[in-house]
Amino acid sequence: MELILILCTVVACFFVAKIFSLFDGFSYVGDRKSRFETLDGLRGYLALAVFLHHFVITYKWKTIGEFFSADEIYFQNMGKVGVAIFFMITGFLFFSKIISDKGRTNWLGLYESRFFRIMPLYISTVVMIVFFAFWATDFKLLVDFSTILLQVFKWVFFWGGEVNTYEDTKLIISGVHWTLKYEWIFYLSLPLVSALFVRLGFFSILLFLVLSIYLYYYPSYAIGLSTKYIYFFAFGSLVAWVVDELKGSYSEFFSNGYWSSLSIVLILCAVFYPDTFDFLHFILISLFFVLIVFGVDIFGLLKLRGSIILGEVSYSIYLLHGMVLYVLFSVFFNDVVTELSRSEYYMYMPLVGIVVVLLSIFTFWFIEKPAILYGKRYLLSNFISSFSVFRFNGK
Numbered sequence: 001m002e003l004i005l006i007l008c009t010v011v012a013c014f015f016v017a018k019i020f021s022l023f024d025g026f027s028y029v030g031d032r033k034s035r036f037e038t039l040d041g042l043r044g045y046l047a048l049a050v051f052l053h054h055f056v057i058t059y060k061w062k063t064i065g066e067f068f069s070a071d072e073i074y075f076q077n078m079g080k081v082g083v084a085i086f087f088m089i090t091g092f093l094f095f096s097k098i099i100s101d102k103g104r105t106n107w108l109g110l111y112e113s114r115f116f117r118i119m120p121l122y123i124s125t126v127v128m129i130v131f132f133a134f135w136a137t138d139f140k141l142l143v144d145f146s147t148i149l150l151q152v153f154k155w156v157f158f159w160g161g162e163v164n165t166y167e168d169t170k171l172i173i174s175g176v177h178w179t180l181k182y183e184w185i186f187y188l189s190l191p192l193v194s195a196l197f198v199r200l201g202f203f204s205i206l207l208f209l210v211l212s213i214y215l216y217y218y219p220s221y222a223i224g225l226s227t228k229y230i231y232f233f234a235f236g237s238l239v240a241w242v243v244d245e246l247k248g249s250y251s252e253f254f255s256n257g258y259w260s261s262l263s264i265v266l267i268l269c270a271v272f273y274p275d276t277f278d279f280l281h282f283i284l285i286s287l288f289f290v291l292i293v294f295g296v297d298i299f300g301l302l303k304l305r306g307s308i309i310l311g312e313v314s315y316s317i318y319l320l321h322g323m324v325l326y327v328l329f330s331v332f333f334n335d336v337v338t339e340l341s342r343s344e345y346y347m348y349m350p351l352v353g354i355v356v357v358l359l360s361i362f363t364f365w366f367i368e369k370p371a372i373l374y375g376k377r378y379l380l381s382n383f384i385s386s387f388s389v390f391r392f393n394g395k
Helices: 002-020 024-031 037-064 073-101 107-136 145-156 169-173 178-200 202-217 227-246 257-272 279-293 305-312 314-332 342-346 349-375 379-392
Strands: none
Touching: 002 037, 002 305, 002 349, 024 305, 024 349, 037 073, 037 279, 037 305, 037 314, 037 342, 037 349, 073 178, 073 227, 073 257, 073 279, 107 145, 107 169, 107 178, 107 314, 107 349, 107 379, 169 314, 178 202, 178 227, 202 227, 227 279, 257 279, 305 314, 305 349, 314 349
């Protein structure tokens, strides 16, 4: 029954996205040409996988007070695999940029665009987190104002923590903010990665990958971070180098439907695999990612307009699905959900998925998209560049 509901949820979300693809707000998608459109189509399904993972865990939290690990391995792996591939995509796309820039990357412009891509929606989310934390504490200020400012400051820099003594503050968004710490640390490491690549070429990537594997099996921990996740960024970077070396010569080879069948087998094996993130699990996830990068579209699914729209709003789906779960099952229906059996609760999965997608489309249109367009103006980087030229010319 759970597997049928998962399928129904994904299909329902796809058709909602398909309907909204007809609106003017997404008219630009049809004209956009993307070299890696299969990755664009995959993102939405990865975000939905993380939503399904947290949908199940939310029931455990509301019934037994434990927000940790789904009982079913496939629900547990959906979240883990989804995040792992998101990290691979980040490594792939940004290392591809490093390769194409040939050591001439405009780092200020890159960070400016990243800021406007990520932070406006995230700051809006932090505002809502603070609101619901105060709602949970009856809007009474239970700590001094300076402490509140410090707590909000921690959230702005992705460290989270309780707000106004509300212990479950992180669960307002299902704790998904933790991945943004790793994303930004990777972004900040890119100048060093680029410098090494310019000097060492392929050996810098190989060193990066070997080091990441070592740090997975012998992890280090500091300021709430673990080295275990470096592997996924490193592997994505390696695939970017391979793609650049092949120069697109693989496109016809991977157009055969056999590869779509294989990609389905790989992702199903990764989802149902019992030993999450052991060596074989890494292989399954990595091979699936390689096939998608090489243009395998899973029998055309990843190139469908509904899939592309889900990919467009995937950041909102990822960041906001926990808040939807919190509002529904902790604010409005807190007493109801505790009386439901697990199978009864799971019946709401498609409906909640639709709500998540609808909210994500709304936030994409009114927060993400305007911010992205503003960031593409590169106002700060252009100003600083012109100021530097001005000073250099002695004027």
